Amino acid sequence: MTPALYIPSAETIAASQMTAFREQVNQRFDLNLADYPALYDWSVNHIADFWAAMWDHGEVIHSRPYEEVVDDPQKMPGAKWFIGARLNFAENLLRYDDDQVALHFWGEDQVRRQLTYAELRDQVRRVAHAMRLMGVEAGDRVAGFMPNMPETVIAMLAAASIGAIWSSSSPDFGVPGVLDRFGQIKPKLLFAADGYYYSGRRHGSLAKLKGMLKSLGSIEQVVVVSYTRKPDLGDVPGGVHWDDFVPDSAPPLAFEQLPFDHPLYIMYSSGTTGLPKSIVHSAGGTLIQHLKEHRLHCDLRRGDTLFYFTTCGWMMWNWLVSGLATGATLVLYDGNPMYPHADSMWRMAEGLGITIFGTSAKYIAAQETAEVHPAKAADLSRLRTVLSTGSPLMEENFDYVYAKVKRELLLGSISGGTDLISCFALANPILPVQRGRLQCRGLGMKVAAYSAEGEATIDQQGELVCTAPFPSMPIYFWDDSDGAKYHQAYFAHYKSVWRHGDFVTLYADGSLQIFGRSDATLNPGGVRIGTAEIYRVLEALPQVADALVVGLPVEGDEKLVLFVKLDGGELDEAFSAAIKDALRTHCSPRHVPHLILLTPDIPYTLSGKKVELAVKQVLMGEEVLNADALVNPQSLDYFRGLGNLFGSRDE
Numbered sequence: 001m002t003p004a005l006y007i008p009s010a011e012t013i014a015a016s017q018m019t020a021f022r023e024q025v026n027q028r029f030d031l032n033l034a035d036y037p038a039l040y041d042w043s044v045n046h047i048a049d050f051w052a053a054m055w056d057h058g059e060v061i062h063s064r065p066y067e068e069v070v071d072d073p074q075k076m077p078g079a080k081w082f083i084g085a086r087l088n089f090a091e092n093l094l095r096y097d098d099d100q101v102a103l104h105f106w107g108e109d110q111v112r113r114q115l116t117y118a119e120l121r122d123q124v125r126r127v128a129h130a131m132r133l134m135g136v137e138a139g140d141r142v143a144g145f146m147p148n149m150p151e152t153v154i155a156m157l158a159a160a161s162i163g164a165i166w167s168s169s170s171p172d173f174g175v176p177g178v179l180d181r182f183g184q185i186k187p188k189l190l191f192a193a194d195g196y197y198y199s200g201r202r203h204g205s206l207a208k209l210k211g212m213l214k215s216l217g218s219i220e221q222v223v224v225v226s227y228t229r230k231p232d233l234g235d236v237p238g239g240v241h242w243d244d245f246v247p248d249s250a251p252p253l254a255f256e257q258l259p260f261d262h263p264l265y266i267m268y269s270s271g272t273t274g275l276p277k278s279i280v281h282s283a284g285g286t287l288i289q290h291l292k293e294h295r296l297h298c299d300l301r302r303g304d305t306l307f308y309f310t311t312c313g314w315m316m317w318n319w320l321v322s323g324l325a326t327g328a329t330l331v332l333y334d335g336n337p338m339y340p341h342a343d344s345m346w347r348m349a350e351g352l353g354i355t356i357f358g359t360s361a362k363y364i365a366a367q368e369t370a371e372v373h374p375a376k377a378a379d380l381s382r383l384r385t386v387l388s389t390g391s392p393l394m395e396e397n398f399d400y401v402y403a404k405v406k407r408e409l410l411l412g413s414i415s416g417g418t419d420l421i422s423c424f425a426l427a428n429p430i431l432p433v434q435r436g437r438l439q440c441r442g443l444g445m446k447v448a449a450y451s452a453e454g455e456a457t458i459d460q461q462g463e464l465v466c467t468a469p470f471p472s473m474p475i476y477f478w479d480d481s482d483g484a485k486y487h488q489a490y491f492a493h494y495k496s497v498w499r500h501g502d503f504v505t506l507y508a509d510g511s512l513q514i515f516g517r518s519d520a521t522l523n524p525g526g527v528r529i530g531t532a533e534i535y536r537v538l539e540a541l542p543q544v545a546d547a548l549v550v551g552l553p554v555e556g557d558e559k560l561v562l563f564v565k566l567d568g569g570e571l572d573e574a575f576s577a578a579i580k581d582a583l584r585t586h587c588s589p590r591h592v593p594h595l596i597l598l599t600p601d602i603p604y605t606l607s608g609k610k611v612e613l614a615v616k617q618v619l620m621g622e623e624v625l626n627a628d629a630l631v632n633p634q635s636l637d638y639f640r641g642l643g644n645l646f647g648s649r650d651e
Contacts, residue, residue, distance in 0.1 A: 004432035005402050006410060016429040018296045021057050028053060036430055036440065037510055044446040047073040047468060051288065051444060055082070058291035058325075061095060062087040063257040070469070076496050077486065079469035081260055082284055088255035089264050089283035090160040093324040094121050100302070101329045103150050104352050107227070108197045108335035109344075115150055117327075120157075121253065123150075128158035129250035134221055136189055138163030138256055141266070143187035145169055145178060145209065146312050147196040147334040151225045151242060153321055155191045160264060160283065163256040164189075167266040170313035171196050171203075175211040177629055181268045184278045185478055186218035195228040199336045202228045206236065213237050221245075260284030261475050267315055267418045270605045270629050277489060278478035281421045282471075289422040289472035290322035292443060297426040298356055298385065298412075302327035308358030308387070309337050309345065315418045316358065316389065337363060342370040343377035346405075350378035357383055360390035360608045361397060361413075365539065368400040369567070375405060385410045387427060390608040392514045392532040394539045395436035413438045415502065415514055419490070422472045424464065424500065425512050436536075437511040445470055449506040452528070454494055461505050461528060463518055466498040473498075503530040520612035522551040523558045527590045531612060534562070537586045541579065543569045546602045549593065550616040561619070562593035563602070563639075571598040597642075601635035615639050 013019055022039045026032060029049060033039045043050040048069040055066070067084035096102075096117040103115045115123070136142065142159040146152040146168060156166045167185055169178050171193060182190075195204040206224075213219060213236070224233055225242045233239035264283035268276040294300040306323045307330070310316040323330050331352055337345050337359070349357055367374070374380060386401060386409060393413040401411050412427025415438060424447050425438040433439060441447040449462035477485045493499040503515040515521075515530020522529040531549055538547045545567040551558040562579070564571060576596045583591040603611045614624045618639040627633040 002434045005398060005435055006433040008430055013430045016299050018430050021296055025053055040443060043443040054288055054292050058288060061092045076469040081471045085260045086257040087284060088257060089287055090157045091255035092287055096327050097121050103330050103332060105150050105332045106348060109340055110197050123154045124157045125253040126246050126250045127154055128161045130245050130247055131158055131162060136162055136164050140164045141167060141185045141187040142189045143167050143182050144312060145171055145192040147171055147193055148312055148332045149334055152312055161255050163258050163262060165263045165266055168312040170311035171205045175208050178212050179215050180275055182216060185266050188220050190219050190222045192222060193225045193227040194231045197335050199339045206231055265318060266478060279419060279474045280476050280478055282475045285471035286421055290319060291325060293422060293426060294323055294326050297428055299429040300326045300328050304328040304355045305353050306356045307331035307354045309333060315421050318421055343372045346374040346378040349380060349383055353382045355382050356385045358387040361388050361393040362608045364388055364397045373404050380406055385412060387412045387414055389414045394536045396539050398435045420472050434511055437513050440510050449504050458506060458508050461503060464500045464502040464504040522560055524560055524590050529591060533587055534591055537582050543567060548602045548610055548612055548615060550612050552619060559594035562596045563599040565599055565602055599638055601632055603635040604631050605629060
């Protein structure tokens with residue numbers, strides 16, 4: 001085990017919900033599981049017993065109990081979960097009806113509001129009634145083209161209470177990107193805001209909305225939320241203001257009781273290599289998985305305040321909203337997290353008493369680059385956990401958090417994705433935090449690292465796989481009647497084993513380290529290299545603002561091409577030599593790029609992930625089929641202008 005940066009106290013361990021759950025399992029099944037590794041091993045080797053225990057510990061509200069936990073704990077895909085149960089997702093999230101604050105909303109420094117649990121439930125009641133009046137039924141699709149604001153949560157919960165399927169997209173998406181998503185699922189009802197704020201500026205959304213509606217013939221009504229102003233909706237087909245759509249009175253809120261695997265959400269892959277996959281997730285699977293992650297792995301409970309910086313186009317929004325099921329207070333933030341000051345989020349954390357602060361690895365790196373000292377900027381005495389996801393968190397980022405944010409803090413680097421609407425690797429309140437590592441595999445998630453030959457490995461880099469089913473697996477892809485797209489996405493590489501697409505090392509102590517996407521894994525001289533290994537070295541060079549590396553086939557081998565974006569200075573021969581020397585010293589000669597080029601920008605998806613594959617496609621002369629999935633698609637223009645980087649290249 002590498003030296004720990006943080007070790008939870010005996011008091012913290014004893015008071016955690018993870019410990020309480022382990023003790024409940026021991027008593028219920030007459031076991032003597034002494035620690036987390038023992039609990040984890042039991043959870044993946046006794047899958048039905050584990051998820052039955054989680055159902056009870058999570059206090060899942062249901063109208064009919066399940067008859068069987070899972071029909072086949074080895075079947076993947078296709079396992080059926082909690083057969084016979086009837087429940088409603090929204091009912092579980094709205095189990096409280098009191099004066100505790102449910103939602104804080106900050107729209108940059110422009111708008112600040114809050115809703116209690118009682119007020120939230122009342123809003124959902126009235127919006128659900130309005131939906132029923134216009135004919136929304138179970139199975140209909142309801143979409144949101146919305147910022148991360150209370151009305152988005154209300155609309156989703158109202159749809160879920162009826163059994164309608166919710167799908168959302170952030171308003172910073174372009175019209176083609178939204179049509180690629182909503183055009184597949186044909187929603188009946190659309191919620192949209194008139195605009196949003198970013199960096200203190202108002203950005204209107206109505207022009208995009210009108211462009212979308214020209215091609216979305218399924219939309220019967222558009223409900224427009226007045227966020228930045230109250231617009232004229234005369235030329236918005238089917239447009240109605242939120243205040244006019246929502247009635248002043250409504251009957252008591254009714255929660256349709258539906259099967260465990262009733263569809264709840266339609267999520268989308270990034271779509272940078274083609275039309276986004278429309279991934280359908282179940283109500284029950286999402287609920288029980290999030291209850292496990294929030295209660296056990298994050299120790300979230302009533303009295304906590306949970307924040308995650310996310311847009312409605314990223315699955316972390318869905319993950320955040322599920323925190324309502326624990327009775328916690330959620331913080332919704334819309335806008336630039338560095339506005340009006342680089343330390344604005346930490347000041348917000350002080351003002352709202354945030355206990356669990358979630359963000360991306362990119363944000364933490366940006367804070368370090370901006371030389372923000374959160375511990376000096378804000379009183380973070382209530383903060384006990386920082387979560388990071390979206391991309392690998394570098395070792396230096398761990399150092400920064402413990403030096404500048406808080407010493408006694410659980411820094412949880414977590415990893416999963418849209419495909420499972422949850423995590424494979426998670427934080428853990430009873431385990432130490434090691435530099436550069438994710439603390440553990442999630443309970444009930446039978447995760448392994450596979451070699452190229454398909455053998456499980458320890459302490460060696462390999463493919464992240466999951467070898468047993470779990471409840472939040474997609475129930476299907478939209479318009480994939482024979483399941484071919486589903487199978488190709490996860491099961492084409494290994495039979496009956498989920499291949500996730502991350503390059504990972506699973507260590508003997510159960511911790512993990514992720515080295516980037518396996519579809520971007522480099523292979524110079526036949527040696528597999530994770531892109532994150534190179535980025536970790538470059539992070540330590542203050543002149544480098546960002547970087548991206550790809551491997552191109554040349555004369556039977558793969559040559560590495562490194563693109564760097566500099567924070568001032570020039571990419572001269574001396575600095576190029578310094579980069580190569582650093583990679584040779586801290587990694588190996590195999591990590592040294594064949595070519596280093598200066599780039600004005602690095603392409604990212606809207607969820608903050610670098611897209612090496614799209615750059616490689618451009619350099620290979622291939623078409624990037626959905627550049628609109630990028631936050632900065634214009635960045636690809638530079639790479640298109642490079643042409644053939646090598647005189648002779650394999651076809």
